[in-house]
Amino acid sequence: MADYNHNDIESRWQQYWRDNGVFKTEIKKDRPKYYVLDMFPYPSGAGLHVGHPLGYIASDIYSRYKRQQGFNVLHPMGYDAYGLPAEQYAIQTGQHPEKTTNANIERYRSQLDKIGFSFDWSREVRTCDPKYYKWTQWAFMQMFNHYYDTKLGKARPISELIAHLEKHGTEGLNAAETKEITLTADQWNAMTEKEQRETLMNWRIAFQGETMVNWCPELGTVLANDEVSEGLSVRGGFPVEQKLMRQWCLRVSAYAPRLLDDLNDLAWSDSLKETQRNWIGRSEGAEMKFPVKDSDLELEIFTTRADTVFGVTFMVLAPESEYVRLLTTPAQKDAVEAYLNEVKHKTERERQIDKKVTGVFTGAYAINPLSGKEIPIWVSDYVLAGYGTGAIMAVPAHDSRDYSFAKKFNLPIIPLIEGADVSEESFDAKEGIVCNSCGPDLDLNGLTVKEAIAKTKKHISEKGIGRVKVNYRLRDAIFSRQRYWGEPFPVYYKDGIAYLMDESALPLLLPEVSSYLPTADGEPPLGRAENWKTPEGYPIELCTMPGFAGSSAYYLRYMDPHNEEALVSKEADEYWRDVDLYVGGAEHATGHLIYSRFWNKFLYDLGLVVSPEPFKKLVNQGMIQGRTNFVYRIKGTNTFVSKGLIDKYDTMPIRVDVNIVSNDILDQDAFKAWRPDFADAEFILEDGKYVCGYAVEKMSKSMFNVVNPDDIVEKYGADTLRLYEMFLGPVEQSKPWDTNGIDGVNRFLRKLWNIFSKRTDAERSAQEKKIMHTLIKKVSQDIENFSFNTSVAAFMIAVNELSKLPSVSVESMDEFARLIAPFAPHIAEEFWHELGHDGSVSDSEWPKWEEEALKEDTVKYPVQFNGKMRFNIEVPAGSDKAAVETAVLADPAAEKWLEGKTPKKVIVVPGRIVNIVL
């Protein structure tokens, strides 16, 4: 055989896989299915860097392995093609986002193809493809036409809710709602169609609501909470402010209990489940009514500390609360107005940066229902309108936020826990013995906090002052974006009221526009589309759907991507069911992974999918960071000093392209050619070399630390890239990319190639068989545990051992080819065919190890004295504890350490160790 030529081998087998449709998948009812999915990428203009394929390689290894084990593996890939960058680019250049997106997709595809993935490309989906987004729009229509029945805990058709309203009004209605509404049947029936439709928005799962949104003036759009970071837009870094707008929303909050409970059965990492639990944010507490003095009004509050009611010294309303208007006394009106104005104009960022305590007195008082005391009602922006009831009872002694407010405005602070010192700070811990808590009907003194909470809850429910309540932090998802590049809503407006289009109108195609900017009167770009009307002339919704719309159910579409009648056929859904293994970044923990679960549960409620959860097992691959190299220029010159000598000069570090640095040694000629201003650079070297410094940073063009997988594939081959990415460390772990070290993996493949070239037909020795079966066992177990770095190490050990043998058998090479096929499929395929097999090595059988082959004649025991390692002995395999003990004590080496003493105890752990306690 010729030398190992990766370029020739890899292009040849990639062609073979394409020509023979090796990875095309179909339903095979006689075989068990396994669905391996990667989070599909957003095709950005920068192309893939070497960090992106990490997860894809891991999942590819796993799916090829499962396939060799006899599973019918679904392993698709596609593109999350809607997104802001393409639109931003379109605004700047006038180029249609579709064009940019398609160009980027093509680039991604060619990069992916070079790495040798086993994707079934015939199932590719693109979220911006009308044949795909038809089903995104369709799902939205279903959500519009359903409400959530809180008693049954599932979505029901809105027609059932209407029937209920017609008969009973809101009496006995159990529906997740935006706000509490009370209606009689007569009132409902007397409403106009317009009024009824408006009222129904209170219950629909896809509904319009007035919501406080993160408005980004620069981007001209509303952003989701997870698109905002520290008051700035994640994309672009523009300031974000609060604004009340009528928006499409999804009633995700209705599913909060199920989203929480069902987490328990998922094979996800604990940290990710915990993140979702926190995000859903269940808290058990009580809702309690505080009557307002000299008024019929009652303030409802939510608290988890019912035990602290006797320490309530004031109440606080969120600035957005409607009670502010109702309660403010004439004397305080101006002050309150001024405060509301101030708060409104603060951006989210300003609120976060300046944590000053602010607030204003409304002039009104409430009555503490347990103590009967009068307490002032204040307004402050530290109370959130979106959580609980938008009003709180303030217990400054035991809540740090209430405490600083009380200090600032000189409000009383009453400690309620024995021994709690509240002179400097509040005592927030939920522990201790309650004191100062005795009213006319209720005495909590002497109880623990826990007991006091229970007793108070019981008391208030009995007296009708309040009720036990569970609150969730999870908020409804805002579903409108004032953007062009997204799915249009199949919605038109008649008399200002939203109506769904007929399903036959789907897909509702995204129209052409003259410019991708908002219109002069601040309407979204779709306001520029000509004839954006129904045939009857009604205007169509101008907003488009957000990014998560298209990515919420794509895993279902892969099951049946070309179906024009349904999102997924019954047959395909029942066969593929759910994703067995989902691989992707942890950054989607609170976005995509919540929305997808919600979306799936909704479809499950409608009986359209059979699995209540979309992703059974989830692995978060770590992020690959960049490793930036630095050169050190003497200030004001063009002379560069090697890293070891920089102390002797006044230098400044400059980032240098990592592609002209190898093992931190600079290629000086390449450096001079890199940028014109370095053409006449001079160097001060150490040991004849220029040594660069390094730092770990994000991989990005501006840091000159981007490594393109294409270059690695060109130089070392896809098999080397795949093995090396796995060899770098555990898949879940974040780590900097460092090309140093890739030679080791490449060397291993060349060694393997040489061994293969020298294979013989002779029967293999027991020793050789043992090497192979040790490897089979190790690799099989490691793949199951997603421990790919140690499997690569095992391959290297095996090759080193095999290379020491005089010859290696065909049988071993046959096994080796099958074992390494998931990791390095090209070289494996080459071996497989050299060995005279037909078909792809991916369809070969995964080798099984024989315990028999791994057996030893003797067992080696390390012998310790008092836990300190002393010597080794060998005993025949199968010796029992007593035999081992006798052998150890009889061993001449033992004498020296025994020093004539009799051991107190001899501990023999079969197969592991012997410890002698003196």
Added chain:
RNA sequence: GCAGGAAUGGUGGAAUGGUAGACACGGGGGACUUAAAAUCCCCUGGCCUUUGCGGGCUGUGUGGGUUCGAGUCCCAUUUCCUGUACCA
């Protein structure tokens, strides 16, 4: 602040409570070669000791604990990463 995770040689990283540092990079030495590349072999945590073979001690962020035995389990603590943040 809260939640989750991590800390092991010059570097990336291995170690079901049982000989810490597998494997690889880098480094050092050697073989082959006119030379270089490639390849192959040996050494490579630290300290001490021995002419040599070797031997000893120490060592997994820090301090305690459990255990015959701890990188691993428990308690405390420091630092770093990731997520989240006025959630009552």
